[in-house]
Amino acid sequence: MVASIGFPGLILILVVALVIFGPSKLPEIGKAAGQTLREFKKSAxxxxxxxxxxxxEVKDIATKGKNN
Structure with missing residues (x-):
């Protein structure tokens, strides 16, 4: 999905985010997004x-049943 956006699209998204949130909030947003992705990956x-x-466990039980 990210590959279909391309470099110009990514730059546009970053510029819009900078205008909306301002330079002081972007590091906080990035940190929060990183923590969220880390938690999601850990849970998955x-x-x-x-x-x-x-x-x-099911395979072990099945193989024990065949051996008997």
């Missing part, structure tokens, strides 16, 4: 890790 990794653990 935790969720996929839980699912992988469940799948592994």
């Amino acid at each position: 990794n935790d969720l996929t890790g839980d699912v992988k653990d469940e799948v592994k």
